[in-house]
Each structure stands twice: as structure tokens, then as C-alpha cells.
Amino acid sequence: MRAAALVDLxxxxxxxxxxxxxxAAVGITVGVATLAFFLALSAGMREVVLGRIFPLDRVEVIPxxxxxxxVLSVLGAAPAGIEPSQVGALRRVPGVRAVLPRMRxxxxxxxxxxxxxxxxxxxxxxxxxxxxxxxxxxxxxxxGADFSDPDARSSHRACSPSAACAEGEYCIYPQIPWxxxxxxxxxxxxxxxxxxxxxxxxxFDGVIAPSHHLPRLGGVLLRQANGLVLEWDLGRAGLGSxxxxxxxxxxxxxxxxxxxxxxxGITVPLDVARRLNREYAGDDAAGTFSSVVVYLxxxxxxxxxxxxxxxxxLEVRTSGAEQMGLLVTAITVILTLASVxxxxxxxxxxxxxxxxxxxERRGEIGLMRALGATKGDVRAIVLGQSFALGLLAxxxxxxLARLAAYGCDHLARTRLPPFPFKPDVWFVFSPQLVAGxxxxxxGACVLSALVPARRAANxxxxxxxxxxx
Amino acid sequence: xxxxxxxxLTRRYGRAAGGRVALDxxxxxxxxxxxxxxxxxxxxxxxxxxxxxGALDRDYTGEVLLDGRExxxxxxxxxxxxxxRTLGFVFQGFHLxxxxxxxxxxxxxxxxxxxxxxxxxxxxxxxxxxxGLAGRGDDLPAALSGGQRQRVAxxxxxxxxxPVLLCDEPTxxxxxATGASILALFESLHRDEGxxxxxxxxxxxVTAIARRVLRIEDGRLVDDRRQRxxxxx
Ligand SMILES: Nc1ncnc2c1ncn2[C@@H]1O[C@H](COP(=O)(O)OP(=O)(O)OP(=O)(O)O)[C@@H](O)[C@H]1O
Ligand SMILES: [Mg+2]
Numbered sequence: 001m002r003a004a005a006l007v008d009l010x011x012x013x014x015x016x017x018x019x020x021x022x023x024a025a026v027g028i029t030v031g032v033a034t035l036a037f038f039l040a041l042s043a044g045m046r047e048v049v050l051g052r053i054f055p056l057d058r059v060e061v062i063p064x065x066x067x068x069x070x071v072l073s074v075l076g077a078a079p080a081g082i083e084p085s086q087v088g089a090l091r092r093v094p095g096v097r098a099v100l101p102r103m104r105x106x107x108x109x110x111x112x113x114x115x116x117x118x119x120x121x122x123x124x125x126x127x128x129x130x131x132x133x134x135x136x137x138x139x140x141x142x143x144g145a146d147f148s149d150p151d152a153r154s155s156h157r158a159c160s161p162s163a164a165c166a167e168g169e170y171c172i173y174p175q176i177p178w179x180x181x182x183x184x185x186x187x188x189x190x191x192x193x194x195x196x197x198x199x200x201x202x203x204f205d206g207v208i209a210p211s212h213h214l215p216r217l218g219g220v221l222l223r224q225a226n227g228l229v230l231e232w233d234l235g236r237a238g239l240g241s242x243x244x245x246x247x248x249x250x251x252x253x254x255x256x257x258x259x260x261x262x263x264x265g266i267t268v269p270l271d272v273a274r275r276l277n278r279e280y281a282g283d284d285a286a287g288t289f290s291s292v293v294v295y296l297x298x299x300x301x302x303x304x305x306x307x308x309x310x311x312x313x314l315e316v317r318t319s320g321a322e323q324m325g326l327l328v329t330a331i332t333v334i335l336t337l338a339s340v341x342x343x344x345x346x347x348x349x350x351x352x353x354x355x356x357x358x359x360e361r362r363g364e365i366g367l368m369r370a371l372g373a374t375k376g377d378v379r380a381i382v383l384g385q386s387f388a389l390g391l392l393a394x395x396x397x398x399x400l401a402r403l404a405a406y407g408c409d410h411l412a413r414t415r416l417p418p419f420p421f422k423p424d425v426w427f428v429f430s431p432q433l434v435a436g437x438x439x440x441x442x443g444a445c446v447l448s449a450l451v452p453a454r455r456a457a458n459x460x461x462x463x464x465x466x467x468x469x
Numbered sequence: 470x471x472x473x474x475x476x477x478l479t480r481r482y483g484r485a486a487g488g489r490v491a492l493d494x495x496x497x498x499x500x501x502x503x504x505x506x507x508x509x510x511x512x513x514x515x516x517x518x519x520x521x522x523g524a525l526d527r528d529y530t531g532e533v534l535l536d537g538r539e540x541x542x543x544x545x546x547x548x549x550x551x552x553x554r555t556l557g558f559v560f561q562g563f564h565l566x567x568x569x570x571x572x573x574x575x576x577x578x579x580x581x582x583x584x585x586x587x588x589x590x591x592x593x594x595x596x597x598x599x600x601g602l603a604g605r606g607d608d609l610p611a612a613l614s615g616g617q618r619q620r621v622a623x624x625x626x627x628x629x630x631x632p633v634l635l636c637d638e639p640t641x642x643x644x645x646a647t648g649a650s651i652l653a654l655f656e657s658l659h660r661d662e663g664x665x666x667x668x669x670x671x672x673x674x675v676t677a678i679a680r681r682v683l684r685i686e687d688g689r690l691v692d693d694r695r696q697r698x699x700x701x702x
Pocket of ligand 1 (some may be wrong): 463466482483489509510512513514516517561671
């Protein structure tokens with residue numbers, strides 16, 4: 001039979017049995033819709049969890065037994081560090097795209113600021129901080145911001161409470177707390193440029209800002225050309241003081257939000273961290289790195305690179321990415337299974353509908369055979385119907401899923417309170433997902449019609465015709 | 470070469486030994502261009518014979534040759550192609566698709582042609598005109614009388630002008646005048662257009678137009694008589 005004739009017959013048959021078929025197809029539509037919905041949701045979750053919370057394309061390399069050391073470093077203990085030579089070796093590991101050495105502040109700091117934005121100062125008794133290579137952060141900076149050690153650029157002019165610095169500079173006094181007599185004189189310095197992580201912004205905007213009725217930082221910071229300036233007390237914090245050096249107050253200016261910033265803390269140029277570590281924690285702290293972020297060429301290189309790292313006597317900090325990935329996968333599997341079962345039940349129902357239609361139309365099948373239809377033609381007609389049914393049902397199901405996803409996204413945007421990493425879009429309908437689900441729906445329909453199609457093809461024309469109307 | 474050659478054709482329903490014998494050792498030859506009436510009472514085996522002639526039923530013993538080819542030896546697809554090219558069927562039941570228009574019903578054989586049928590719309594019109602149903606093409610079968618439905622079935626058989634028409638006639642459901650007009654239609658198809666017409670019937674009067682009358686009883690051929698057809702019925 002020619003394709004055009006087949007299409008014509010199939011279309012006419014579908015039209016004829018529209019009601020029967022639409023009832024049968026509802027199951028496929030619903031199954032396809034839920035399947036697409038859940039797969040898109042878990043793809044969305046995967047993107048948020050693995051793309052933003054626990055990126056899979058990088059590992060953090062730390063010196064051995066540093067889990068204790070990193071806590072102590074806040075308190076001023078000097079951790080064992082990663083030598084620059086080890087960083088070079090990491091860079092040469094196959095599968096590594098880039099390495100980012102980080103130098104953690106090996107002494108306590110605290111700070112407060114944000115009056116201009118929040119209307120009052122927001123402070124933290126302990127501010128972890130570290131320094132990174134400015135080149136990595138540069139794309140994330142506000143326009144015109146300079147992410148480098150401001151020491152060389154500052155005027156260092158003398159200043160005092162009565163003699164203010166020029167616009168943009170701050171008067172840095174040699175010590176805190178300030179002795180009242182005699183009045184101190186300080187030097188004018190530019191603020192230290194700093195970046196924070198989107199994670200911190202998320203936590204602030206999602207948890208801190210709503211509960212303290214503060215404006216959300218992300219939007220404000222990006223609009224505020226001037227950035228946010230922090231009073232930053234070096235060598236002095238709620239839990240203790242630095243072992244050496246004189247605590248003093250400097251200023252830090254938030255000049256961007258960067259994925260390369262530390263998760264909870266502020267990140268400054270590497271030179272600043274080195275200079276201040278030397279001053280407050282000694283040469284050892286200034287000569288080694290506290291951790292190295294290793295960026296992978298591909299997430300699949302994770303295992304190989306981790307092995308190479310351990311071979312160097314360093315450790316890989318587990319981010320929880322693998323566990324979270326597993327969790328997302330498990331949930332996906334369960335929801336997918338439920339949808340797949342829906343589709344299978346629907347397909348069985350379709351098989352039943354086809355079987356009863358074929359019994360009902362035995363005479364017609366016999367007629368077609370008498371008029372020259374081969375068994376293959378009869379089979380093609382039944383399969384063609386199921387294929388068309390699958391196309392319609394799957395299209396409907398995918399549209400339904402897309403609509404439901406839009407609806408859920410809208411509800412989440414308008415009704416859900418903000419929380420860290422709250423996604424704007426919860427569903428990811430990748431072309432592969434759409435194609436796969438579509439093929440599954442159509443395939444289920446066609447498969448369900450295989451047995452009916454064979455039965456139709458095997459109808460004996462002579463006996464079918466004798467039972468005719 | 471004769472059109473059909475049947476030798477000792479036997480068709481048994483059910484298990485080989487105890488089954489009902491619907492055709493019992495039928496031997497006969499049918500030529501091209503004949504107008505043959507096969508007469509028999511109800512249950513005598515007429516439909517069974519027609520199904521065998523139409524290659525719809527190939528579960529027989531003996532020999533059935535159409536144009537010298539044994540039907541049982543054909544593959545299923547070859548038998549289908551043979552039906553498509555050579556045979557036109559009119560069944561005891563009309564077998565019209567109730568939700569299709571008359572035109573769509575008549576057009577059905579074209580769906581199984583290996584190449585697109587040229588001027589299909591024109592052919593449908595011609596076939597409908599030939600059976601006296603011009604202008605009824607867009608009606609549904611339900612809007613037609615029994616005789617008209619029979620004519621639709623005939624138009625469908627004529628659509629692709631197969632050389633052989635096999636007709637299983639349910640004239641019982643038609644009144645005398647309608648039956649007579651359909652007889653006349655077959656006669657004219659035979660006479661004017663050269664169709665080979667093989668019709669089965671249980672009505673004696675139907676044999677009037679035939680040149681050859683075969684009579685079967687209980688599956689056996691009991692009479693094979695050639696006659697001069699009467700001019701009218
Ligand atoms: N599929 C079948 N299974 C079993 N027996 C059958 C079958 N088809 C027909 N028969 C039997 O074969 C015999 C011949 O049947 P057939 O249909 O050929 O009769 P017929 O001459 O066409 O009768 P009618 O004029 O009533 O149509 C009958 O006794 C019938 O019961
Ligand atoms: Mg019969």
C-alpha cells in the first residue's frame with residue numbers, strides 16, 4: 001500500500017473512532033505528561049544542586065588533616081599549607097583545566113558595614129577571608145572595579161579625625177581600639193577590593209535578609225555602582241586576637257559576586273592575603289596555600305583527578321556532590337518509574353481498545369483483504385493508527401507538562417518565600433528529554449498495538465466476510 | 470487457456486475426518502467472458518465456492534487454477550495482488566463502511582493499488598453513474614435503500630475494472646423490481662463491457678440472463694447447462 005493511501009485510511013479511521021481513541025489516549029497523555037514533568041523537574045534540580053550548590057566540574061584540594069586546621073585557622077593557628085611547587089604539579093595532572101590556589105587569612109578578622117544599603121550596619125564577629133588570583137575574578141567585577149592590592153595605589157597621606165582623606169580613600173589608624181590621647185594620626189588608603197560568592201548572596205538574600213527585613217543584596221550590589229564598604233578589623237575578632245601584629249581597622253569594598261569567592265566569607269586579591277598573613281601570622285602562612293580548587297576538563301575526570309591528587313599526598317574535600325547527585329537520581333528514578341507504569345497501563349488499555357475494535361471490524365478487515373490489502377497492509381493500518389494516536393497523545397502530554405511546569409514556576413516565583421538557591425526556573429526541558437519522552441509515548445502506543453495488529457493481519461477474509469452486516 | 474480450472478475441489482470445515490464437507494469434489498472449467506450463474510439452495514456451498522474462486526479461501530484440497538496458476542501455491546501477498554488486479558467482489562452482505570460516504574466506500578480498492586489511480590474522482594463518478602447512483606456520492610450508506618447499497622457495492626467492485634466479477638447475491642432482501650434491475654446491470658456489464666461475471670444465487674429467475682447455469686447441491690456439482698439467455702427477466 002502506498003504511504004498516502006495509508007495516511008488517508010489511518011486518518012479516516014482515527015476520525016471515525018475519535019471518542020474511543022481519545023479515552024484510550026488519555027492514559028498515554030497523562031503518563032507522558034507526568035514523565036516529562038518529573039524528568040524536567042529533576043533535570044532542573046540537578047542543575048541547581050549540581051550546577052550551583054555542588055558544582056561537579058571542580059574539586060577542592062586541601063592539605064592532609066586540614067579539617068581541623070581550617071577551623072583553627074580562624075582562631076589564628078597556622079595550618080599546614082600547600083606549597084607553590086605542589087600547585088604546579090596539580091596544574092600538570094591530566095584532565096585538569098585550571099587550578100586556583102587560595103590563601104586563607106591565618107588570623108582572625110571581624111567587620112560590619114552596609115549602612116548605606118541597609119540603613120544600619122550589619123556585622124559579623126568572625127569573618128573568614130582568603131585571597132585568590134585576581135585574573136579569575138576579573139570577569140565577575142563591577143564595571144571599573146580594580147581587583148588588586150590597593151597598597152601601591154594609595155596616597156598614604158597623613159590623616160586624622162580632623163583631617164579627612166581625599167574622596168575614595170579612608171583614614172587607616174595604626175591600631176584599635178584607638179587611644180584617645182594623644183589623638184592618633186593615620187594614613188590615607190584605598191579600600192581593599194573584595195568579592196563574595198553567589199552562595200553567600202543566596203544565603204543572605206534567602207535567609208538573613210527576609211528575617212531581618214533587609215533589602216536583598218544581589219540586586220542592590222549590582223546596581224550600586226559604588227559597592228558596599230565594610231569596616232574590617234584585622235587581627236581582632238570575637239573569639240580572639242592574632243598572635244602577632246597590631247590589630248587595626250581597614251576598609252573593604254565589595255566589588256563583585258564571583259563563583260571563585262569562598263562560600264562563606266570574603267575573598268580579596270592574593271597579594272593582600274599574602275601581605276596581611278605575613279603581618280599577622282608570619283612568613284609560613286604567607287608562603288603556602290590553604291587549598292587549591294582544581295577545575296576539571298570534564299566532570300567525568302573526577303575520579304581520575306582525585307586519584308592523582310591523593311598520589312601527591314594531598315586530599316580532596318568531598319563536597320557532597322556525589323551524594324546529592326545520587327539522591328536526585330534516586331528520586332528521579334522513583335518518579336520516572338511511576339510515570340512509566342502509568343504509560344504501560346495506558347498502553348495495555350490501548351491494546352485492549354484495539355483488540356475490541358478489531359473484533360468489531362472483522363468484516364471490514366476481510367473486505368480490505370478481498371479488495372487487495374495484504375496482511376502487511378492490514379498490520380500497517382493498525383500500527384499507523386497507534387502511531388498517530390501516540391503522536392497526538394505524546395504531543396498533548398508534552399504540552400500539558402510544559403504548561404504545568406510554567407504554572408509551577410509561576411507559583412514558585414510569586415508564592416514561595418525566598419530561600420538560598422531558590423531557582424527562577426525549576427524545570428529544564430532539554431531537547432533530548434522532549435525527544436526521549438515523545439519517542440517513549442509513541443513507542444508505547446505502537447508496541448501496544450503490535451499484538452492487535454498481528455491479530456488483524458491474521459483475520460481470515462472468507463470467514464470474516466461471511467459474518468458481515 | 471480457460472479462466473478457471475477446478476479439479477476435484479473439496480472444502481471441508483472442521484477436523485479432516487468428521488468435519489462438514491461444504492464442497493465435495495467439484496470439477497469444472499470457466500472461460501473468460503462468460504456470464505455464469507451458480508444456483509443452489511441455502512447452505513449448498515455457493516459462498517464457499519465463491520471464496521475459493523476469489524482466492525480468499527485457500528484451505529481446500531484438489532486443484533484450483535486461475536489463469537493456469539494454482540491458487541494454493543501463491544504466497545499471501547501474491548494472492549492479495551491477484552485479488553487487487555483481477556477480481557471484483559460483491560458480497561452477500563454489502564460490507565460498506567457506515568461512517569464513510571458513498572464515494573469513500575467506492576474508492577476503497579484504490580487504496581491498495583500499487584500505484585496511484587489516475588483520475589480517481591472521475592472513475593468514482595463513472596462507477597456510480599454506471600450503477601445508477603450519480604449524485605449520491607456524498608450520502609452515507611445509511612441514507613440508501615438496500616438495493617442502492619448493493620449498487621454501491623457493485624460500483625466499488627467496478628472501480629478498477631477488474632476483468633472478473635464475483636458476486637454473491639443477496640437478492641432475498643431486495644424486491645422483485647430492484648432485483649431485476651440489478652440483474653440487468655450485470656447483464657449489461659457482461660455484454661457491453663466484457664466483464665466475466667460469476668454470480669451465485671438461490672433464485673431460479675436469476676439464471677434467466679445467464680448463458681451457463683451450474684447447480685450445486687450439498688457441495689456437489691449436479692448440473693452444468695448452457696442456454697440461450699432470455700432477453701428479459
Ligand atoms: N466457517 C464455517 N465453518 C463451518 N461450516 C461452515 C463455514 N462456512 C460455511 N459452512 C458450512 O458450509 C456449508 C456451505 O455454506 P455456504 O456459506 O457456502 O452456503 P451458501 O450456499 O452460500 O448458503 P446461502 O445461500 O445461505 O448463503 C453450510 O452447511 C455451512 O454451514
Ligand atoms: Mg452464501
